[in-house]
Amino acid sequence: MKNKYILSMLFCSVLGLTSCVDVLDKTDLGAASPEVVAGDSVLSNVALSYIYNQNLPDWGGASSISGFGGSTYSEESYNQGSTENRLLEGTLLLTDVGDFGTALSATNNYGKIRTINSFIYDLSVDKKMDIGAKNRLISQALFFRSWRYFELVKLYGGVPMITAPQYAVGIEAREATFVGRNTTTECYNQMVADLDTAIKYLPGTWSSPSTNWGRITKGAAAALKGRILLYAASPQFNPSDVTSKWQTSYNANKQAYDILTANGAKLFADYGKLWFTEVSNTEAVFVTGYNTSTGDQQRRNSGWESGNRPKYSTVSGGGGNLPSWDMVKAYPMKDGKAAGDATSKYAYSDQTFYKNRDPRFDKTIAFNGCTWNMTNVPNNRLWTYFVSGKSIENAGANASNTGFYCRKALQTTDVASSTLDFSNTAYSGTDWIEIRFAEVLLNLAESATGIGKLDEAYTQLKVVRARAGIDAGTDGMYGLKANMSRAEMFNAILTERQIEFAFEGKRFWDLRRWRLLESVLNGKKGSKVVISLKTTGVPADFATTRDALTLDDVYTKYLTVTVTENALMTRPAIKYSPTYYFFPIPTGAINNNPKIVQNNTWGGAFEPLQ
Structure with a gap:
C-alpha cells in the first residue's frame, strides 16, 4: 500500500495534532496505560495499532519466528543451500522449534499474547468508552489472539491458554503464572469463541476504505475461524476421520463464504494482477499493508519484490x-x-x-x-x-x-x-494477502468433501479454475474428473491449492496437516x-x-x-520424520515452567490429539 499504512505507530497521522510529538516522547504506545486510553477510542486505536503491527503476518506466509512454511520446505523450490537443516534431514532437536517462547520477550508468541490480553482487560474495565467502539476494539484484539494461538497450536498441539494478563511480582505470584498445557480441543474451543465474538461485533466492511484498508472485518474473522476448523478436521488433528469435525469445519467455512459474499467479496478477475489492487480488492480478506516510504516513522517495506527478482544489478x-x-x-x-x-x-x-x-x-x-x-x-x-x-x-x-x-x-x-x-x-509497497477469497472457496470445498457434499466441492473448484482461465471443455468440468470419490476429491483440492497458492506459504502446511510430508517429499532433493x-x-x-x-x-x-x-543441493535427501506432525516443546520452555509436559512423540506424556 503506497504511503497509507494505517497501522503505523506514527501518532501524528492518527491524531492529526501538532502536539503529538510531545505525547510520543512521554508515552510508550506499545503499552499505553489504562489511565491514558480510558474513554478515548482514538488513543485506544493507537494502542491497537501496535497489536496489528506485532501480529500481522509477513510476506510468503512463513512463521515469523521459526521461518517454517516457506517454499524451501516443500517441492515448490526445496532447500538449495549446503548448510545443515535438521528439519529437512530428520534430525530435529528438542531446542530447534522456538516459537513457544523460552524467555521474557515482547516479541515471542506469549509476549505478544500478553500485550493483547492487557489491551483486552484494560478496555473491558473501562466504564467511559462507548460500548460499540469498545466491542469493535476488543474484537480486533481477539482476532489476533486467535491468530497467535493458532500459530502455536498448529506447531505443537495444545498449549497453555492464557486469556488474562499475568503479573509475577513476588514468589507466590510467579508460581501462579506456571500454567500447564490445555488440551488441543480446549485451545480450538477458545480460538473459536474469540472469533465468534469478533464476528458478532465487527462490521462487514469499514467506512472510509482508504483509511481502514487492512482492518479486520467480520468476514476476516469468519475466514480465520474456517481455516482453523479445517485444520481441526484434517488428518493431523483428526486421524480417525471423525465426520462431526468435518461438519463443524463445513459450517464455519460456509458462514465465512456467506458473510464475505454478502459484503462484496469475489475472486479478482486477473490472477496475475490481484496483488496490485489494494484498497477495496474484492479478493483480499486478511491483509498486511506495506508502503514505499524510505525513511519516516511509517516505513514498512515489502521484501518480496527485491528478494525474488533475478540477481541483476x-x-x-x-x-x-x-x-x-x-x-x-x-x-x-x-x-x-x-x-x-x-x-x-x-x-x-x-x-x-x-x-x-x-x-x-x-x-x-x-x-x-x-x-x-x-x-x-x-x-x-x-x-x-x-x-x-x-x-x-x-x-x-x-x-x-x-x-x-x-x-x-x-x-x-x-x-x-x-x-x-x-x-x-x-522500497516495494505491495501488500501481502494472508487469506484470499480463493482460499475461502477451497476451504469450503474441502470441508464439503469431508461430509460427502461432493457437488458443492465441484462447484467451488470450477469457480477457481474458471478465474484461472482454464478451458471449461464441452462437459463444463474444467478438466476435473467426473464422479470422483471422496478420496479423489480431497486429492484434487490439494493439487488445486498447490497451484493456486504457489509460493504463498500454504504448501508445507497443507502437506503437514494431511500427514503427507513423508510420502510426498522424503527421498527427494529436487x-x-x-x-x-x-x-x-x-x-x-x-x-x-x-x-x-x-x-x-x-x-x-x-x-x-x-x-x-539439483546437484547444487549438497545436503542429504529430505527425510521428514513422522514426529514432525507435532513439534516438541522447546527444552527451555519446560525448564522455565515445571507444569509444561512434553508431547508423547518426543518423550513426554502430553497427547496432542486430545
Whole structure:
C-alpha cells in the first residue's frame, strides 16, 4: 500500500495534532496505560495499532519466528543451500522449534499474547468508552489472539491458554503464572469463541476504505475461524476421520463464504494482477499493508519484490524462491488435465514444457525465453540457457539454480505504480494477502468433501479454475474428473491449492496437516532443467536475433532440455520424520515452567490429539 499504512505507530497521522510529538516522547504506545486510553477510542486505536503491527503476518506466509512454511520446505523450490537443516534431514532437536517462547520477550508468541490480553482487560474495565467502539476494539484484539494461538497450536498441539494478563511480582505470584498445557480441543474451543465474538461485533466492511484498508472485518474473522476448523478436521488433528469435525469445519467455512459474499467479496478477475489492487480488492480478506516510504516513522517495506527478482544489478534482485522442476511439472495443461494425461487435448513434452499450460503457470513461473517486463524495457525476454556449460544469464554469475524464477506478485511495467523504482525495489509497497477469497472457496470445498457434499466441492473448484482461465471443455468440468470419490476429491483440492497458492506459504502446511510430508517429499532433493544451446545448426547471430524468434522455434530448433537432480543441493535427501506432525516443546520452555509436559512423540506424556 503506497504511503497509507494505517497501522503505523506514527501518532501524528492518527491524531492529526501538532502536539503529538510531545505525547510520543512521554508515552510508550506499545503499552499505553489504562489511565491514558480510558474513554478515548482514538488513543485506544493507537494502542491497537501496535497489536496489528506485532501480529500481522509477513510476506510468503512463513512463521515469523521459526521461518517454517516457506517454499524451501516443500517441492515448490526445496532447500538449495549446503548448510545443515535438521528439519529437512530428520534430525530435529528438542531446542530447534522456538516459537513457544523460552524467555521474557515482547516479541515471542506469549509476549505478544500478553500485550493483547492487557489491551483486552484494560478496555473491558473501562466504564467511559462507548460500548460499540469498545466491542469493535476488543474484537480486533481477539482476532489476533486467535491468530497467535493458532500459530502455536498448529506447531505443537495444545498449549497453555492464557486469556488474562499475568503479573509475577513476588514468589507466590510467579508460581501462579506456571500454567500447564490445555488440551488441543480446549485451545480450538477458545480460538473459536474469540472469533465468534469478533464476528458478532465487527462490521462487514469499514467506512472510509482508504483509511481502514487492512482492518479486520467480520468476514476476516469468519475466514480465520474456517481455516482453523479445517485444520481441526484434517488428518493431523483428526486421524480417525471423525465426520462431526468435518461438519463443524463445513459450517464455519460456509458462514465465512456467506458473510464475505454478502459484503462484496469475489475472486479478482486477473490472477496475475490481484496483488496490485489494494484498497477495496474484492479478493483480499486478511491483509498486511506495506508502503514505499524510505525513511519516516511509517516505513514498512515489502521484501518480496527485491528478494525474488533475478540477481541483476539493474533490478536489485535476490533470486529467491526458485521454482523446482517438480513444481513446474505440477501445473496442469490449459484444459485442466495433468501434464501428460492421454485424455488432454494438449500434448505435453518436456522439450516444450511451457506450451498450453494452466494460465497460472505463466503468471507464477518465469522461464527461459519468456516475456517478462520486469524492468522498464517493453517485451523484455528472460534468457537462462547454457552455452558450453555456462549460463548466459548475467554472464554466468548469480544464475538461477533451477532454470526458473518465481514471478508471482512481482511488479512489471503494466502493473507497477508510478512510484516504483525498478532500480531500487527494496522500497516495494505491495501488500501481502494472508487469506484470499480463493482460499475461502477451497476451504469450503474441502470441508464439503469431508461430509460427502461432493457437488458443492465441484462447484467451488470450477469457480477457481474458471478465474484461472482454464478451458471449461464441452462437459463444463474444467478438466476435473467426473464422479470422483471422496478420496479423489480431497486429492484434487490439494493439487488445486498447490497451484493456486504457489509460493504463498500454504504448501508445507497443507502437506503437514494431511500427514503427507513423508510420502510426498522424503527421498527427494529436487530436480532442475539445464537448457543448453545446441553446438550445431545455430545461426551465428542467435544471441542478437533470439528476441525476435518464436519460442517454439527457439526450443525446437536450437535448444536441448535436460532434466537432472539439483546437484547444487549438497545436503542429504529430505527425510521428514513422522514426529514432525507435532513439534516438541522447546527444552527451555519446560525448564522455565515445571507444569509444561512434553508431547508423547518426543518423550513426554502430553497427547496432542486430545
